[in-house]
Amino acid sequence: MKRVLLTALLCLLAPVALAATDAAAWLARVGPALRGLDYQGTLVVVANGRVDTLRVHHRVDGGRERERLVALSGPPREVIRDGSRVMCIGTGESPVAYDMGQAGRWSEALAVSEAVGLAGYQARLGGRGRVAGHAVQRVEVLATDPWRYGYRLWLEKRSGLPLRVDLLDGEGRSIEQVAFTDIALDQRPSDADLAPSAPAALERVSPLPAPTGQALGWQVPAPPAGFRLRATRPLPDDGVHLLYSDGLASVSVYVERVGSGLRGDARRQRGAVHARSFWLDGWQVLAIGKVPASTVDRFARTVRAVPADG
Structure with missing residues (x-):
């Protein structure tokens, strides 16, 4: 009888374990697809009550990625990536290139695909469907607590390329969407497709700040589970910028001097981005x-000065 019960239990658990493994296997395909495929398409971003449309060109030359995104709605602007360098045009300044190095993450879908195994997230397979005329497999990377958002990805079945990514609230509702409305896979963009519209070459380069784990006078002693201090940056007058992350979601904490008589607090929200501030x-x-709002509230309420002796 015990052997029968054990066999039945294993049969019940096997599909669950298999589903988790399958989800991880699908997510493992995202990085190689994003980095290694040639494609062109039209991308729609729905966030903050706005709809933005972009034309995307992506090409790989001997392992070197080249990409150009051109806004088709709103003010003229574009982003060009060549290897580890990114140039932004149409932001009100002269063209600026950012050296991404190993710290940069070009695609949110890539970051989500690497969240398997992170504390606070659980991956599972969803159903099948179609996006932009292509057969897809849905994969969900769900938050297991209220401190972070979850994600739902639609991956093209042949390549694993993300064709749609939704940001999910705690109830599983979509609060942001990024999706291709049309895409041509294995269609190699031309040099003209990838060339920036700015006539001048890159004029200046802004390297990303090197991360450091130093507290610099302030810290959050007990951040939400999974979050840890990833980088710090000093600000004038003994202020500091602390960056906390769980490997996918991140929170910036700024501590700065203000007038001694100021007291109060404020909350702000823009789409999925929340902010919380105090003056004291x-x-x-x-x-x-x-x-989520509760997460930034936790960080803002619990940041503390580090004693000079430790």
């Missing part, structure tokens, strides 16, 4: 991130 005892604390 001559300091302003601001926590901001693409996380």
Whole structure:
């Protein structure tokens, strides 16, 4: 009888384990697809009550990625990537290139695909469907607690390329969407497709700040589960910028001096991004991130000065 019960239990658990493994296997295909395929298409971004449309060109030359995104709605603007360098045009300044190095993440879908195994997330397979005329497999990367958002990805069945990514709230509702409305896979963009519209070459390069784990006078002693200090940056007058992340979601905490008589607090929200701030005892604390409101509130309320002796 015990052997029969054990066999029945294993039969019940096997599909669950298999589903988790299959989800991880699908997500493992995302990085190689994003980095290694040639494609062109039209991308729609629905966020903050707005709809933006972009034309995307992506090409790989001997392992070197080249990409160009051109806005088809709103003010003229574009982003060009060549290897580890990114140039932004139409932002009100002269063209600027950012050296991404190993710290940059070009695609949110890539970051989500690497969340398997991170604390606070659980991956599972969803159903099948079609996006932009292509057969897809849905994969969900769900938050297991209220401190972070979840994601739903639609991956092209042949290649694993993400054709749609939704950001999910705690109830599983979509609060942001990024999706291709048309895409041509294995269609190699021309040099003209990838060339920036700006006539001049790159004029200046802004390297990303090197991360450091130093507290610099302030810290959040007990951040939400999974979050840890990833980088710090000093600000004038003993202020500091602290960056906390769980490997996918991140929260920036700014501590700066203000007038000693200021007291109060404020909340702000723009789409999925929440901010929480306090003014007290001559300091302003601001926590901001693409996380639920309760998460930035926790960071803003619990940041503390580090004693000089430790």
